[in-house]
Amino acid sequence: MPVNRMTQWKQIQQLDIKFLEQIDYFYDDTFPMEARQVLANWIEGQDWEAAADHESMANVLFNNLLMQLDRHCSQEPNFLLRHNLKRITHQLQMKYKSNHVQVAVIISSCLREERRIISLASIQEQGPLEKSMQNSEAFERQKNLDNRVAVIRSSVQMMDQAVKYLEDMQDDFDFRYKTLQSREAVRVSTDSVERNSQCTKQEVALLQEILNRLDFKRKEILSKMTDVIKEINDMMSTQLNLELMDWKRRQQIACIGGPVLTGMDQLQNWFTVTAQSLFQIKRQLDKLGELIHKVTYESDPIPLQRPQMEEQVKFLIYHLIKSSFVVEKQPCMPTHPQKPLIIKTQVQFTTKVRLLVKLPEVDYQLKVKTTFDKDPPPGKVNRQFFILTQNTKVMDVEESSNGCLSVEFRHLQLKEKKFNGTKGNEGPLTVTEELHSLSFEAQFCLQGMTIDLSICSLPLVVISNVSQLPAGWASVMWYNLLTDEPENMCFFSNPPRATWSQLSEVLSWQFSSFAGRGLNKEQLSMLGEKLLGQQPVHNDCQVSWSKFCKENIPGKPFSFWIWQDSILDLIKKHLLPVWIDGNIMGFVSKETERALLRERESGTFLLRFSESHLGGITFTWVEQADNGEAKFISVEPYTKNRLSALPFADIIRDYKVIADGIVPENPLKFLYPDIPKDEAFGKHYNSQQSKGKIHIFPYFPMSLIPISTLPNVTPLPCSSPEPPMSPGMFHVLSQQLSPFEMAAISSP
Structure with a gap:
């Protein structure tokens, strides 16, 4: 039977004090925790990430948020809490009355950070970078x-x-x-x-x-x-x-x-x-x-x-x-909010600068000019760009930041300069290894003092095709992991190596930020073995930039990072609820997989990502023979194309195997180690099969069922040429189904 899902906020409240302190720290600066508490279910039921990219949706959600607070306030018997909720409602109205998108950005960030901390608590081990920032x-x-x-x-x-x-x-x-x-x-x-x-x-x-x-x-x-x-x-x-x-x-x-x-x-x-x-x-x-x-x-x-x-x-x-002139929000395309510092030509991107000094005497007409690649590195510049849209704006007082001066450029676009006789990128670096910068300039005048302000964004990667996004993101990760120099544009001329302890932490962040659940020690160990081979300890092993992103995995037509990125994309689009629940073991070698399943009850299965297919997931189950021998069966990986037709949880529920002409049955009984299948996946089942209902219409009802056929099937001895099933069923199976494909079959 499906089980009720524990709210994310309820999970937060059950964490140890050291994790609760982290929650308290980032809520102190962002969103009122009282509102998060009283509206936990409603907040978690809204798509804040989508609203962060769509102003109209953000407006609707913000107004609904205020309505929810008003409703809860009117029903709250506790006088002090009711007073606080009234104050919070008024503060939110005043602080974000002209920028509802900012609320969506803040709440989506809070929810994402909560998931990261929940994931971290389940792993019980912080990486070195995270420890250094939260000690x-x-x-x-x-x-x-x-x-x-x-x-x-x-x-x-x-x-x-x-x-x-x-x-x-x-x-x-x-x-x-x-x-x-x-x-x-x-x-x-x-x-x-x-x-x-x-x-x-x-x-x-x-x-x-x-x-x-x-x-x-x-x-x-x-x-x-x-x-x-x-x-x-x-x-x-x-x-x-x-x-x-x-x-x-x-x-x-x-x-x-x-x-x-x-x-x-x-x-x-x-x-x-x-x-x-x-x-x-x-x-x-x-x-x-x-x-x-x-x-x-x-x-x-x-x-x-x-x-x-x-x-x-x-x-x-x-x-x-x-020094108070800072880039508050690094350049980012609204279409990819979780991948900042990558800009696609002729696609809108946003950025924001702030003056940390708040002085009432300051002349508010502080004009900020932004320039692309103002001081390019010496030597040949392979590609040159210019800002296509308005590049000058005036800073203004921002009520949501306690009255500081800031300016947000929301509609910037880049266009590449074309030169006769040249062919784009001709240097030793690939397009996604070229680094660029966006600079900001202003002039501060007060009490007879004139101060020229200037600041640069972190290095940017400029792409012209969305297919370059994964490699561009690899460059952004590698740079920001390994250096804190803000203007090292020649970084990839001789990129430093990363230790596995550094790289594994960043990889886990990708899964926690993009997919709501980071990687545990065992999963990271398997990835370390995949990238570096068998080692007693991987932490201090050095990983080169080329090995991470440019060289193909031995025997495979893709690199380690492209393999990882395809899995992240698969999770986010098709496996997110199942991944967040921890039902996908994901990264486990075939040898370990068999060792884990060998002694388990027949029908015990686990889920892992394919090592041979980009963006594929498969499951393996064990069958115990009467002679005590364990048999392991794996299915061909499901990719995003196949998962677009049927939710993965429904595949687990409805999966059938045809063997020796026997009527299909589901061999999947227990998620490793011994969790009943319906208990693990029931809350994610979308479609419900008809059970005992009479349908009054002239057609048999149809259901999409995932089916596999075992190879080398030996027919049962039979004097009749007809198989041991109805002619209609046999016709459907023989004419419309092929191994490892889903098909529509008639219900009896």
Whole structure:
């Protein structure tokens, strides 16, 4: 009997605390977890990935999301939760009122990351890259930076009060000094002069005391400013810049299927608070400059120290603003959202840049210009392209990102330049090994400062035919796995090798991000053996770029990666629910397959991907003979063409074998190791066969049944030329069925 499928969110709630912390981390920056909780079933029932590519569908889903929240809110008995849901509904309305597609992108990313973490929990082993990005040290480092930025902010605000106190003290001195001057100008009697002289001495003494305190306060403020400037400089160079580099590295990893990129809001907060502190110090220095026009004296520390400090502050502002200009969303075709950095000529692609510094004084008319291959690598450039569409846009405040400046180019297209007498790609690199870049430029102006901003995308692969997509994606994976240099356009002139531990982690990411379930240790071990041969341990073995993507597997007409990509395509289009449930062992050698099935009950079967067919899946079952000998039977692999006609779960349910003229029966009983077939696949059965129903129409009902015939069939002894079945059944089987093909047969 079919079983109820446990919701993905229910599976999440049953994970260990270390995995729940990862869930908490990426929901903190993206989508309200309360909404995910109360709308778990509804959210998982929508096609958010499709909506991310279609604005009209995204609009419908966003409005439905708000309606679902309103409905749940009205029925919620808990006052606090009802209050939170009202607040969340309002926040979503305000934050995404003009960009419903962004909601679809966020939710689809969250669901994909949930599936990845569920898959990871089932495997119970993280790869080295994922461990490095999700360890406790990284969290502690970020908490430390949070505290450090907060302390700097507090120190700068306290200096504001100190400068105000200094200004009040100087005003008092200035008032007393001018009063004394006016008093000296008044001419009185000799006795009065003597009495005034005594008062004057007291006033002069008091003024000197105030001036001494004024001098001490100026030196104290300048000393504190110097310390804060040094602290900001040290924080920027030792922590903030490193966090930015770490974020960019995590963006690379997310581009090739790794953990979903988070932390941009946190990064923006660090940059913004630091920038606000620097501009505040700059204003304080300007204020000190005004004060010396009113009162100055010999050895005044302000004119001696202020110019150098002002230069230091401007230097820090300059580098902070320049580094805050980032590519938030790498170039990506909406038709292939999970394969960024591959651009097909004359096909629309999108990209987005952001300024991490949020300042209310900034002139919002910040114009961004994008250029393709602005600085091509030295030497011969095989292909040249230009942007076909509008390449300049103005940055604007984005409410969904807490008011930062950003701009999204949604309709960019490339066209190749044609040159007379040349033939496209004539260099040593293939089309999918040529790397290109998209650059962005803008000019930031504020408080008399002009800063030229520039940033480049990660290297791009440009294709002209969709058939080049798998090889292009291999290039994107290899580059972003093995280097964090943002502009190494000559990477494939001498591509480095990858260790199997690195490569296997990325391969598992492909299955978790594209198909919802990563690869376990046993599956990766088989793949390592397939690529590298039998080794005691594969982890440290080196894999060359050519062996991964360019050379054919021995005895096969395709490379290792093309084989893998065809399997991913098969899973995504035809096997996704069965794969996510873990019912497909997938990667297992024939020797291991037989060892696993040998002692099992007759009818026990397992599913594995074909090693001889691109994008094929087969199943093997065992039959135990009376003499104790195990017989293994495998079917010809099912490819996407055959699976387009009938769902795979229905094939498992309805599969029949014709042997020796016996009426077909299903030999598949138990999914390895001992799970009843219907228990494993029942929830995925689509069509239901008629059972005991009377149909009042003039035709026999028809059903598509997958059938195999055993080769070398020996007919049973029979005096009659007719086989032991009805003439109609025999006619259908003999005329319409061939081995390993599905056919329509009449029900009795």
